[in-house]
Amino acid sequence: MADDDRDKSKDARHTDAGHTNVGDRPVYPTLRDRESVAAHNPVPPLTHHRRHVPPLYGVMAEFENPTDLVVAARRTYEAGYRRINGYSPYPIEELSEAIGFTHTRLPLIVLIGGLVGGIGGFFMQYWMEVIDYPLNVGGKPFNSWPAFIPITFETTVLCAAFAAVLGMLVLNKLPQPYHPVFNAPNFALATRDRFFLVVEANDPKFQHEEVVEFMKSLNAQDVVDVGV
Amino acid sequence: MNHDDPETTYTEGPIHTTAPVIDPRLTFASVTDKISSIVLKRRTPLWWFVGFVISFILFQLMMLTITNLVFVGIGLWGVNVPVAWGIDILNFVWWIGIGHAGTLISAILLLLRQQWRTSINRFAEAMTLFAVAQAGMYPVFHLGRPWLMYWLFPYPNTMGIWPQFRSPLMWDVFAVSTYATVSAIFWFVGLIPDFATLRDRARSKAFQIIYGMLAMGWRGSARHWHRYEMAYLLLAGLATPLVLSVHTIVSFDFAVGIIPGWHATIFPPYFVAGAIYAGFAMVLFLTIPLRKLYGLESFITMRHMHNMAKVMLATGLIVGYGYIMEAFFGWYSGNRYERYMIWNRMHGPYALYYWALILCNIITPQFLWIKKIRANLLALWLISIVVSIGMWLERFVIVVTSLHRDYLPSSWGMYQPTQWDWGMFVGSIGFFFTLLFLFIRFLPMISIFEMRTILPEAGVEE
Numbered sequence: 001m002a003d004d005d006r007d008k009s010k011d012a013r014h015t016d017a018g019h020t021n022v023g024d025r026p027v028y029p030t031l032r033d034r035e036s037v038a039a040h041n042p043v044p045p046l047t048h049h050r051r052h053v054p055p056l057y058g059v060m061a062e063f064e065n066p067t068d069l070v071v072a073a074r075r076t077y078e079a080g081y082r083r084i085n086g087y088s089p090y091p092i093e094e095l096s097e098a099i100g101f102t103h104t105r106l107p108l109i110v111l112i113g114g115l116v117g118g119i120g121g122f123f124m125q126y127w128m129e130v131i132d133y134p135l136n137v138g139g140k141p142f143n144s145w146p147a148f149i150p151i152t153f154e155t156t157v158l159c160a161a162f163a164a165v166l167g168m169l170v171l172n173k174l175p176q177p178y179h180p181v182f183n184a185p186n187f188a189l190a191t192r193d194r195f196f197l198v199v200e201a202n203d204p205k206f207q208h209e210e211v212v213e214f215m216k217s218l219n220a221q222d223v224v225d226v227g228v
Numbered sequence: 229m230n231h232d233d234p235e236t237t238y239t240e241g242p243i244h245t246t247a248p249v250i251d252p253r254l255t256f257a258s259v260t261d262k263i264s265s266i267v268l269k270r271r272t273p274l275w276w277f278v279g280f281v282i283s284f285i286l287f288q289l290m291m292l293t294i295t296n297l298v299f300v301g302i303g304l305w306g307v308n309v310p311v312a313w314g315i316d317i318l319n320f321v322w323w324i325g326i327g328h329a330g331t332l333i334s335a336i337l338l339l340l341r342q343q344w345r346t347s348i349n350r351f352a353e354a355m356t357l358f359a360v361a362q363a364g365m366y367p368v369f370h371l372g373r374p375w376l377m378y379w380l381f382p383y384p385n386t387m388g389i390w391p392q393f394r395s396p397l398m399w400d401v402f403a404v405s406t407y408a409t410v411s412a413i414f415w416f417v418g419l420i421p422d423f424a425t426l427r428d429r430a431r432s433k434a435f436q437i438i439y440g441m442l443a444m445g446w447r448g449s450a451r452h453w454h455r456y457e458m459a460y461l462l463l464a465g466l467a468t469p470l471v472l473s474v475h476t477i478v479s480f481d482f483a484v485g486i487i488p489g490w491h492a493t494i495f496p497p498y499f500v501a502g503a504i505y506a507g508f509a510m511v512l513f514l515t516i517p518l519r520k521l522y523g524l525e526s527f528i529t530m531r532h533m534h535n536m537a538k539v540m541l542a543t544g545l546i547v548g549y550g551y552i553m554e555a556f557f558g559w560y561s562g563n564r565y566e567r568y569m570i571w572n573r574m575h576g577p578y579a580l581y582y583w584a585l586i587l588c589n590i591i592t593p594q595f596l597w598i599k600k601i602r603a604n605l606l607a608l609w610l611i612s613i614v615v616s617i618g619m620w621l622e623r624f625v626i627v628v629t630s631l632h633r634d635y636l637p638s639s640w641g642m643y644q645p646t647q648w649d650w651g652m653f654v655g656s657i658g659f660f661f662t663l664l665f666l667f668i669r670f671l672p673m674i675s676i677f678e679m680r681t682i683l684p685e686a687g688v689e690e
Contacts, residue, residue: 067689073450089256089425090680091453094688101451106458110466128382128390137394150399150477154406157470161410161463165417168459172452175444182447188428190448191421193256 055228057180058083058200059211060187061220066092069195072218073098076199079214083203087181087196106167113163114156121155122148184226198226249344251526252684259527259679263672264429266522272669275521280665286658293651294369302372304648311631311643316366318623319653321478322506323363323660324404325499325619328471329507330356331411334418335467338460343682344535347527350675351518351668352511353415358663359510360408362656367400369652396480403477410470414463420446421456421677475503482626488569489630492557498550505543505589506619508536512612516605518668527674530603537602540615544593547622551590565635577642578629581621588618 063069066088073086077100086095096102125148129135134142169175181187181198190196197218199211208225215223297304307314330352337345368374380401382391391398423443430436446452479499482490512533519528558570573582592614601607633640667673680686 065685066687070688086450087448088450088453089260089448090421090677090686091457092450092688093457095450096454099450101454104455104458106455107462110462124382125393129393133388133390135392137392140394144394147394150396150473150480151393151402153469153473154399154402157466157473158406158409161413161466164459164462164466165413168417168455169444171455172449174446174452175441177440177445179445179447187447191425191428191446192260 056201056208057183057226057228058198058203058206059208059215060181060184060196060198060224060226061215061218062186062222062224063195063197063219064221066095066195068219069197070094070098072197072215072220075218076197076214080205081199081203081211083200083206085198085200087187087190087198089191089193089195104171106164106171109167110160110164113167114160117159118152118156120159122152124155125151180226180228184224186222248529249531249682250347250529250679254526254679254683255685256680256683259683260425260429260676263527263674263676263679264426266668267426267670267672268430268435273521276665276669280662280669283658283661283665286655287662288655288658289651290655290659293648293655294365296648297369297652298374302370304646305652306644306646306649307370308641308643310634310639310641311628313370313627313631314643315624315627315645315649315653316370318620318627319656320363320366320370321499321623321627322620323359323366323656324407324478325475325503325506326510326616327356327359327363327407327411327507328475328500328503329511330354330359331407331414331467331471332504332507333511334414335464335471338464339468342535344532346678346682347529347532347674348511348515348536349678350415350418351515351673352507353411353418354664354667354671354673355507355510355514356411357408357415358660358667360404360411361663362660364404364408365656366652367404396477396484399477400481403474407470407474410463410467414467417456417460417463418675418678419671420444421448422672422675424448425676426672472500475500482630487630487634488563488565489554489573489626492554494550494553494557498547498553501543501546501550502619502622505540505547506616508540508543509612509615509619512536512540512608513616514664516609516612518673520605522668522673524674527679533605533608534602537596537608537611540612541593541596544589544596544615548590551586568633569630572633573625573629576629576633578625578632581624582629585618585621585625588614589622592618 061072063072069086069088070092073084073095076084077098082100084099086092086099088095122145126143126145129144129148130142136142137144140147181190181196184196186194187196197215197220199206199215201208212223212225305314305316307316330349333345333352334349334356338349368377371377379385380391380398393399420443423439424446427436427439427443430439476496476499479495483492483495485491515528516533519525555570558566561567573579592611595601595607595611601611628643632643
């Protein structure tokens with residue numbers, strides 16, 4: 001039994017989020033195929049023998065309200081699972097804390113963007129007005145820095161705003177047209193009124209039956225396997 | 229506050245500051261379904277087609293004007309020395325001012341944690357974007373040779389020259405283009421989760437694909453939300469000083485000049501307050517009919533109308549203070565040109581505009597002190613029209629009456645807008661409404677995901 005379990009976790013690691021798929025297995029269905037994949041590759045019954053289980057992304061539990069999801073996420077984290085993620089129709093601060101995700105580098109990226117914009121904007125003007133094309137305007141000094149401040153401010157804001165948006169998208173790995181969670185039968189409701197919790201198969205502690213049993217104990221509406 | 233509407237059963241109690249912002253019976257499902265159904269399911273109402281066609285025809289008037297203008301030159305407009313900035317620059321200032329309310333609602337009220345902004349921020353941001361698009365056209369066509377507008381930007385060129393960065397007109401180029409860009413990306417970022425909602429609700433393949441591409445694979449992951457919220461907050465923090473800087477810089481276009489009536493230190497705050505004043509008037513003017521026509525009373529409640537009316541009253545008073553100070557400066561300066569400028573505004577050939585402006589911008593909003601009027605939608609709607617006209621007149625007074633008589637009586641002159649000035653103005657209103665009609669038809673006009681956050685069921689019970 002112990003061997004079996006080790007075997008399975010190894011198997012699951014191989015299918016880590018679809019990154020290391022072997023050739024003969026269905027991989028990366030396109031956005032268009034999403035429904036047909038769900039139809040042709042139905043999620044196997046939970047009692048299915050593991051050798052015939054298609055590559056697994058993780059186990060997903062569905063909840064009806066945010067409180068159940070946050071409580072479940074907290075308990076899952078406390079149970080030692082680390083590669084977990086919650087899905088909700090709106091931002092829930094407690095949820096990201098519950099899954100242990102509280103730090104993001106985004107503010108630093110925005111700060112760097114702002115500094116680049118500010119320093120770059122000022123010295124762009126300095127170089128153009130003082131070094132490359134000095135022009136006497138009303139007897140003002142070439143480096144009439146107070147007059148350069150409005151544009152310096154604007155370039156600061158512009159670069160910081162781009163850093164915020166692009167930084168957010170890059171850190172979130174968006175755009176990403178396909179993701180395994182879209183295969184879950186009710187997942188379209190994650191943008192309406194349902195809440196989901198996923199324990200990914202590449203979690204070091206992931207053991208299929210155990211995770212399924214654990215998630216069933218979490219007041220979930222439904223627990224399903226999510227294929228890659 | 230009972231307003232009869234067949235589409236909704238929501239009737240509010242008396243307005244007070246602790247009253248619910250939205251209908252407390254709304255749920256995740258009903259919010260999602262109601263807002264997305266306007267885009268996806270409901271039949272496009274007849275009034276939409278009527279409104280869109282009228283706007284589109286007016287938009288064609290603008291295209292005609294621009295074509296003629298590019299062929300003939302800006303002599304087509306009534307601008308000439310001494311009034312080289314006619315109603316085209318006036319319209320630029322008017323439109324960009326209208327835009328400011330959108331950013332105020334979406335960014336500043338977000339930072340101030342004003343929950344009521346949630347129902348109107350998407351719509352107000354769209355209004356900002358479309359108003360800035362109109363504003364941007366005026367200075368470009370006022371250049372006379374609009375095909376050389378790229379000369380305004382610092383790019384390495386064969387002439388070996390660079391723009392003159394000490395000029396407020398250059399500041400304006402950077403301020404307006406930054407404002408337009410940041411407003412657009414702020415708006416788009418706000419739309420991403422709602423695009424995902426539409427993608428998952430859409431029944432037609434085409435809409436699934438289009439909204440799917442726009443949503444970029446958004447799936448509501450907790451990690452994504454965390455970074456998203458951070459990005460949104462930082463953008464709001466950046467947009468807040470930006471919006472204040474934009475109208476400040478627009479006011480520098482005037483205040484840095486030495487024309488009597490322009491050269492005043494009060495201009496930046498007075499312009500920013502005026503911008504917010506005009507913008508809120510426009511938001512009220514648009515949302516009052518819209519919530520009725522789409523039956524959105526449970527989302528955009530009387531609380532919203534009430535709050536917007538109060539903002540309008542407050543900014544209207546600041547603007548009124550600005551007018552009083554202008555007159556005071558004219559008198560107190562002891563400068564004969566400044567004194568003459570104020571006297572000329574009040575008694576000169578354009579005195580009618582000045583007194584109409586006082587009537588529209590200072591006297592009319594005083595009605596908003598009365599609670600009954602704030603609760604009367606028709607009265608609010610009419611006041612918002614009067615204020616919009618008043619703000620247009622304010623810019624007329626600032627631009628035209630200051631320029632037409634400055635220092636040398638021999639260079640005095642009169643300014644009369646031509647039909648092409650009006651064609652451009654009316655046409656840009658048409659273009660604005662064309663964009664707005666397309667927006668309410670194809671995009672969720674209320675931010676769905678932010679509405680979910682303020683629902684009673686959204687909280688996590690510990």
